[in-house]
Amino acid sequence: MPRPDDAAARRLYAALLRLLAPAWLRRRAGAEMCETFAERLRAAGSPRERRREIAREIGGLVRVAVVARVRQPARTPVRRAPRRSALDAVRQDVRFALRAMRRNRAVAALAALTLAVGVGVSTAMFSVIDAVLLRPLPFDRPERLVLVNPTIEEWKHSPSLQSMWQRGRFSPPEMRGWLAAQRSFEAAGGFTAGSARVPNGGGAGSERVGVAQATSGLWAALRVRPYLGRLPGERETDSVAVLTYAFWKSHLGGDSTAVGGGATSGSTSGRCA
Amino acid sequence: VPTHAPERFLPLPGLSYHVLLALGEGAAHGWAVIKRIRELTEGTSNPSSGSLYLAMVRLQDDGLIAESPTPAGDDARRRYYCLTPLGRAVARAESQRLERLVRRARALDLLQEPK
Numbered sequence: 001m002p003r004p005d006d007a008a009a010r011r012l013y014a015a016l017l018r019l020l021a022p023a024w025l026r027r028r029a030g031a032e033m034c035e036t037f038a039e040r041l042r043a044a045g046s047p048r049e050r051r052r053e054i055a056r057e058i059g060g061l062v063r064v065a066v067v068a069r070v071r072q073p074a075r076t077p078v079r080r081a082p083r084r085s086a087l088d089a090v091r092q093d094v095r096f097a098l099r100a101m102r103r104n105r106a107v108a109a110l111a112a113l114t115l116a117v118g119v120g121v122s123t124a125m126f127s128v129i130d131a132v133l134l135r136p137l138p139f140d141r142p143e144r145l146v147l148v149n150p151t152i153e154e155w156k157h158s159p160s161l162q163s164m165w166q167r168g169r170f171s172p173p174e175m176r177g178w179l180a181a182q183r184s185f186e187a188a189g190g191f192t193a194g195s196a197r198v199p200n201g202g203g204a205g206s207e208r209v210g211v212a213q214a215t216s217g218l219w220a221a222l223r224v225r226p227y228l229g230r231l232p233g234e235r236e237t238d239s240v241a242v243l244t245y246a247f248w249k250s251h252l253g254g255d256s257t258a259v260g261g262g263a264t265s266g267s268t269s270g271r272c273a
Numbered sequence: 274v275p276t277h278a279p280e281r282f283l284p285l286p287g288l289s290y291h292v293l294l295a296l297g298e299g300a301a302h303g304w305a306v307i308k309r310i311r312e313l314t315e316g317t318s319n320p321s322s323g324s325l326y327l328a329m330v331r332l333q334d335d336g337l338i339a340e341s342p343t344p345a346g347d348d349a350r351r352r353y354y355c356l357t358p359l360g361r362a363v364a365r366a367e368s369q370r371l372e373r374l375v376r377r378a379r380a381l382d383l384l385q386e387p388k
Contacts, residue, residue: 021323029326032303032352036322039304060321068327 006041009054013037016058020065033061140223146185150174179217189218198251209247228256279359279366282335288320288328293337293356293364300341300355303329329354337363 014034017026037057044050084092101108136142155165170178175190182188191214197206219231228248232240248254285293295301295309303325311319320328332338337360341353356364378384 025327025330028330031350033322033326035350036303036307036325040307040322043304043308056319057321057323061323064321064323064327 006038009041010034010038013057013061016061020062022065022069025064025068145221148178148188175215179215185221187217187220189215189221191215191218200251214242279362282337282363283367283370285363285367286328287318288324289332289337290364290367291318291320292325292328292332293360293367296338296354296356296360297364300344300353302347302351302353306354332360336360 017030017033021030040053040057041050044053137145139145149166150168150170151166152161152168153165155161155168158165169192170190179188179190191212193210193212195208196211197208199206216232216234224231226242227245231242243252291310291314292306294313295306298309301309303322306329307320307322307325329338333340333354336357338354339357341355343349343351343353347353375384
């Protein structure tokens with residue numbers, strides 16, 4: 001005659017079996033294991049023996065569940081996932097990624113931000129490196145162009161000027177002397193860069209643009225030809241303006257009659273840079 | 274009839290050997306097998322239901338034991354198991370292996386109680 005608390009022990013054993021044992025073992029021997037457990041309880045004499053048997057059975061069940069999971073019988077058929085096409089796999093991955101991002105928006109936002117900053121910084125760095133180091137100067141045979149600066153020995157040991165000692169500037173007489181004496185270069189010219197205020201392209205107000213004074217030798221050194229008009233010759237000194245293509249378009253409306261006109265004695269437009 | 278050589282299964286795990294010995298007395302269900310094992314090991318082995326059935330599932334897969342019809346009059350839910358010819362051959366081979374070991378132990382005077 002089963003005791004009333006046998007039912008509770010049997011339910012516990014069945015629940016542990018469902019929870020721990022692999023499906024193949026439950027399918028093949030689950031009902032018999034429960035039945036044998038019940039018979040063992042019925043056969044137990046004293047309550048103490050009964051408790052010992054329950055402990056033995058549950059301990060054995062846990063150990064068997066582990067062993068049975070590690071060593072499955074070879075003849076248990078393994079269900080394989082159906083074959084998928086590569087496109088299906090990608091689609092499934094994308095769906096999974098979207099689901100994961102929806103579930104964890106903060107992480108997704110942080111990842112997106114990190115990517116955006118990374119891409120932005122890389123692009124900016126590449127733009128600078130490309131312009132400064134990789135892309136050649138927009139002149140014919142740029143590898144033969146050299147910028148010459150005088151050195152100033154006295155500045156070499158001055159704390160405030162030592163960074164500039166190799167980047168001195170010629171005075172106009174020095175420049176003229178050097179240009180007349182030099183034999184090292186095919187062509188040489190001098191320039192001083194600055195800025196000037198000019199009327200706006202639209203007519204109202206004025207704006208600051210970059211300008212430079214140059215000797216006529218500069219054009220030969222840079223090997224540029226004018227898009228329109230002519231370049232100043234050696235005899236002319238400071239009376240001829242050369243415009244960049246961009247300035248001619250923006251401030252003179254690309255007007256070809258502007259060549260030769262203007263406030264100065266002769267205007268020509270420069271080659272497009 | 275399976276054609277495996279019995280030696281392939283040696284040495285047999287202790288519990289598997291006990292199951293074969295228990296079923297050597299005739300077909301039995303799980304609880305009866307446990308009781309027979311307790312008897313023939315004089316109580317030193319008392320396997321849990323889980324251990325017993327894991328061993329029996331493997332013995333069945335290897336073709337050493339098989340299900341046999343439930344005797345008339347017994348609970349139909351109980352499943353009975355019996356030795357196959359291969360199981361009997363394996364039990365014999367394992368017993369002979371153990372006997373050789375026991376003979377060796379006797380030759381070394383390890384079987385007698387010290388005087």
